[in-house]
Amino acid sequence: MQRSRTSTGDEPRIEPVNETNVDTLVDLASLFRREEGHALDEARERALRQIASGEPLARAWLVRHNAQTLGYVIITFGFSVESGGRDGFIDEFFILPAARGGGLGRGLLDFAMKRAAELGIRTLHLEVEIGNERAIRMYRAAGFQETGRRLMRLPLNP
Numbered sequence: 475m476q477r478s479r480t481s482t483g484d485e486p487r488i489e490p491v492n493e494t495n496v497d498t499l500v501d502l503a504s505l506f507r508r509e510e511g512h513a514l515d516e517a518r519e520r521a522l523r524q525i526a527s528g529e530p531l532a533r534a535w536l537v538r539h540n541a542q543t544l545g546y547v548i549i550t551f552g553f554s555v556e557s558g559g560r561d562g563f564i565d566e567f568f569i570l571p572a573a574r575g576g577g578l579g580r581g582l583l584d585f586a587m588k589r590a591a592e593l594g595i596r597t598l599h600l601e602v603e604i605g606n607e608r609a610i611r612m613y614r615a616a617g618f619q620e621t622g623r624r625l626m627r628l629p630l631n632p
Contacts, residue, residue, distance in 0.1 A: 496526035
């Protein structure tokens with residue numbers, strides 16, 4: 475999978491999200507939310523636009539193939555003593571349903587893992603819906619392991 479904006483041929487390419495393509499990210503995130511039974515609210519859209527404007531604690535990329543945008547990934551940054559420094563979280567990972575099952579998602583995941591390492595992330599985390607066996611198999615095949623811990627959250631400023 476190529477990372478260049480000037481890619482030619484039939485290979486998918488990955489490009490960073492910025493202010494010129496953020497509307498595409500917002501559209502895909504809206505589809506992702508709808509697939510999960512939710513709407514993309516104003517706060518989440520604002521967060522996506524903040525990433526595109528250079529938010530230092532997150533990066534986002536779109537995957538394109540044959541002039542069509544087929545998905546995206548967002549990595550956010552944290553710091554963890556347990557990880558020995560910077561850690562990251564695959565906060566969003568989405569491939570359009572019609573593009574699933576052909577290796578595009580795995581290619582985007584491999585790209586995200588490589589970029590995370592290049593950004594100094596020592597441990598990369600993600601969450602996956604219970605019952606999403608297809609995604610769980612892909613993440614396990616890529617080396618992700620279940621921790622035996624529960625992910626919990628507390629919204630402080632909803």
